[in-house]
Amino acid sequence: MHIVVCIKQVPDSAQIRIHPVTNTIMRQGVPAIINPYDLFSLEEALRIKDRTGARVTVLTMGPPMAENSLRKALSFGADAAVLLTDRKFAGSDTLATSYALTSAIRKLAEEEPVDIVFCGKQTVDGDTAQVGPGIATRLGLQQLTYISSIDSVDTQAREIVVHRRSEGGVQVLKTALPCMITMLEGTNSIRFGSMDDMFRAARTPLRVWSKDDAAADETKVGLKGSPTVVSKVFVPKPKAEKAKFIEAEGGTADAFAAAAVEAIFAAQPKLSTDLLARAAQG
Amino acid sequence: MSEPSKPQGRKFQLPEHLKVYKDVWVIVEQERGQVHSVSLELLGEARKLADKLGVAVGAVVLGEAGPDLERICGDAFAYGADVVYRVADPVLKDYRTDPYCRVMTDVVNAYKPEIVLLGATTLGRDLAGAIATTLATGLTADCTELDIYMENRSLAATRPTFGGTLLCTIQTLAYRPQMATVRPRVMAMPERDDSRTGRVVDVFPALAEDSVITKVLSFIADRERNEAQLAFADIIVSGGKGLGKPENLKLVFDLAAVLGGEVGVTRPLIQAGWATADRQVGQTGKTVRPKLYIAAGISGAIQHRVGMEKSDLILAINTDKNAPIFDFAHLGIVGDALKILPALTDAFSRRLSVNRLAS
Numbered sequence: 001m002h003i004v005v006c007i008k009q010v011p012d013s014a015q016i017r018i019h020p021v022t023n024t025i026m027r028q029g030v031p032a033i034i035n036p037y038d039l040f041s042l043e044e045a046l047r048i049k050d051r052t053g054a055r056v057t058v059l060t061m062g063p064p065m066a067e068n069s070l071r072k073a074l075s076f077g078a079d080a081a082v083l084l085t086d087r088k089f090a091g092s093d094t095l096a097t098s099y100a101l102t103s104a105i106r107k108l109a110e111e112e113p114v115d116i117v118f119c120g121k122q123t124v125d126g127d128t129a130q131v132g133p134g135i136a137t138r139l140g141l142q143q144l145t146y147i148s149s150i151d152s153v154d155t156q157a158r159e160i161v162v163h164r165r166s167e168g169g170v171q172v173l174k175t176a177l178p179c180m181i182t183m184l185e186g187t188n189s190i191r192f193g194s195m196d197d198m199f200r201a202a203r204t205p206l207r208v209w210s211k212d213d214a215a216a217d218e219t220k221v222g223l224k225g226s227p228t229v230v231s232k233v234f235v236p237k238p239k240a241e242k243a244k245f246i247e248a249e250g251g252t253a254d255a256f257a258a259a260a261v262e263a264i265f266a267a268q269p270k271l272s273t274d275l276l277a278r279a280a281q282g
Numbered sequence: 283m284s285e286p287s288k289p290q291g292r293k294f295q296l297p298e299h300l301k302v303y304k305d306v307w308v309i310v311e312q313e314r315g316q317v318h319s320v321s322l323e324l325l326g327e328a329r330k331l332a333d334k335l336g337v338a339v340g341a342v343v344l345g346e347a348g349p350d351l352e353r354i355c356g357d358a359f360a361y362g363a364d365v366v367y368r369v370a371d372p373v374l375k376d377y378r379t380d381p382y383c384r385v386m387t388d389v390v391n392a393y394k395p396e397i398v399l400l401g402a403t404t405l406g407r408d409l410a411g412a413i414a415t416t417l418a419t420g421l422t423a424d425c426t427e428l429d430i431y432m433e434n435r436s437l438a439a440t441r442p443t444f445g446g447t448l449l450c451t452i453q454t455l456a457y458r459p460q461m462a463t464v465r466p467r468v469m470a471m472p473e474r475d476d477s478r479t480g481r482v483v484d485v486f487p488a489l490a491e492d493s494v495i496t497k498v499l500s501f502i503a504d505r506e507r508n509e510a511q512l513a514f515a516d517i518i519v520s521g522g523k524g525l526g527k528p529e530n531l532k533l534v535f536d537l538a539a540v541l542g543g544e545v546g547v548t549r550p551l552i553q554a555g556w557a558t559a560d561r562q563v564g565q566t567g568k569t570v571r572p573k574l575y576i577a578a579g580i581s582g583a584i585q586h587r588v589g590m591e592k593s594d595l596i597l598a599i600n601t602d603k604n605a606p607i608f609d610f611a612h613l614g615i616v617g618d619a620l621k622i623l624p625a626l627t628d629a630f631s632r633r634l635s636v637n638r639l640a641s
């Protein structure tokens with residue numbers, strides 16, 4: 001078994017601030033982390049490794065500093081890491097990104113066929129949930145998104161059974177390998193790697209691939225390979241009016257509450273009739 | 283802000299052969315005979331876009347033949363479709379990526395819509411990513427606003443970016459169709475008009491169950507359906523970190539109970555385990571648009587705001603008069619939520635019971 005886990009290094013968005021004057025993103029000092037959603041998929045891959053002895057390769061496309069995220073993934077227990085990095089990839093949208101990653105996965109598969117590709121449910125910076133389905137479609141993998149549990153992986157019969165979240169319930173799906181899986185958040189939590197893994201993570205040579213190493217077609221990556229164009233970036237419009245502050249005589253909670261009820265019913269007469277009608281019934 | 287300069291080597295002109303792409307489509311999501319409300323919301327939005335472009339609204343309805351599918355085709359007309367592409371096949375009974383993607387790719391290639399919209403649901407996101415790849419076109423996820431730039435007849439799809447702190451407008455200029463997904467409740471539900479009818483185009487896909495590798499073994503329905511309740515509630519009382527302790531969330535539940543409303547929370551409360559994830563309102567939770575939204579002890583961070591700012595009336599209770607929530611709430615009380623909430627519960631129950639006696 002060979003499993004590839006696609007991870008993305010993202011800025012820790014909880015710490016992103018917008019410059020109040022220039023409206024630009026202040027990235028300085030914002031730490032980079034592995035996209036949190038990817039860790040649920042990595043952990044699931046490592047669990048399959050525990051059960052079946054599968055090899056786990058982590059793959060990322062990004063700038064050279066994304067090496068940190070790959071080393072982190074190795075320290076959790078991944079076996080090998082590939083950094084796909086090339087100026088030509090800059091500006092890739094999801095279609096171009098899934099193409100570039102697919103090229104690298106094809107290359108990896110030449111060495112050892114790939115049985116499962118894991119992606120995160122979505123990224124916290126791109127937040128599109130499109131790259132996983134893009135990879136699955138390009139490679140002709142069975143697509144299993146929003147997976148809440150993997151019930152069984154039969155390496156002999158090459159079958160997998162999963163629970164997939166859908167509207168109003170869970171689908172139990174059975175399919176054949178190879179497949180692409182995105183895990184739902186909260187389904188597991190990433191392990192601490194062993195001491196051995198930590199040492200290995202520091203020593204393991206990273207494979208650093210360019211566009212040519214991955215045999216990616218130049219016209220299909222970067223801005224050129226991206227059908228979408230960002231035409232505008234802007235700060236959400238502030239509302240013209242601020243809230244009307246409710247005044248209350250004496251400032252007691254009861255006085256505020258009474259004034260608020262009046263203000264609500266004055267602003268929404270329909271609401272008051274609805275509520276009164278409901279109260280009258282029950 | 284200045285527009286980014288156009289990068290070298292990219293195509294911005296629509297190639298001649300793509301100019302035949304016309305009409306605005308919605309892929310209508312139905313599962314087990316239930317149409318997803320986001321599809322109806324999108325039909326309303328498609329109607330506006332199509333009217334601007336002077337083209338028709340198409341609805342693609344996929345599933346197993348039967349009364350449910352017929353009813354859903356009728357719904358599609360009632361909510362704004364001019365043409366329904368009806369794809370009835372037993373293989374399409376339950377959603378699976380591969381057959382749905384194959385059918386949709388063929389239907390798009392045959393009838394050539396210029397815009398294709400889907401809900402940003404587990405089905406829509408799964409399918410949209412696959413179709414956009416087979417069609418090699420642009421797809422913009424989780425849009426909060428859709429418009430047409432008339433100068434080049436292109437779809438301007440606006441979505442939050444960088445954790446919701448900024449918005450960006452994305453276009454697909456040289457490829458067709460232009461695709462976008464929109465989350466439930468972001469667009470208003472259009473009025474149903476049962477007098478509307480239109481043309482049905484039957485599509486007969488060449489699908490064989492043997493050719494589909496993924497099988498649905500079973501479906502386990504959720505026991506609780508909190509999700510839908512929150513998204514469609516008329517009244518929501520939400521609590522944030524300002525409540526201080528998990529026990530105090532009870533004050534929010536009490537007020538919601540008197541109002542017959544639902545309870546929402548901010549993300550930190552989910553992370554601290556005070557409530558289950560289905561109650562989270564915001565960018566990574568639910569989008570809601572109730573008639574009344576009461577926010578208690580909530581600062582009004584942009585990620586929360588995007589999930590609730592379309593509420594008809596927002597009352598915010600916060601001790602800090604400079605809290606950002608007062609920038610977009612309609613009514614504000616500067617005060618301690620722990621005292622105001624019980625007082626509101628009292629005041630409302632008194633108001634409502636007085637009326638019961640009177641009526």
Ligand SMILES: Cc1cc2nc3c(=O)[nH]c(=O)nc-3n(C[C@H](O)[C@H](O)[C@H](O)COP(=O)(O)OP(=O)(O)OC[C@H]3O[C@@H](n4cnc5c(N)ncnc54)[C@H](O)[C@@H]3O)c2cc1C
Nearest residue numbers: 522523524548549564565566567579580581585586601619
């Ligand atoms: C990628 C990303 C996605 C996110 N998605 C979401 C999301 O979907 N939904 C969401 O809600 N958040 C989300 N967040 C988190 C968001 O940025 C804020 O951190 C969060 O909304 C703040 O929650 P809060 O208002 O409860 O807490 P705080 O920001 O801590 O605000 C507490 C407020 O309570 C007030 N207060 C204190 N005591 C009292 C009192 N006794 N009475 C009244 N008021 C009092 C304070 O003045 C303060 O304004 C996301 C963040 C990121 C980075």
Ligand SMILES: Nc1ncnc2c1ncn2[C@@H]1O[C@H](COP(=O)(O)O)[C@@H](O)[C@H]1O
Nearest residue numbers: 006061119120122123126128129130131
């Ligand atoms: N640059 C990248 N390198 C590796 N994996 C990626 C990259 N971008 C996206 N992915 C994978 O695709 C998933 C979905 O990303 P997105 O479509 O951006 O929400 C992520 O969780 C990753 O698993």
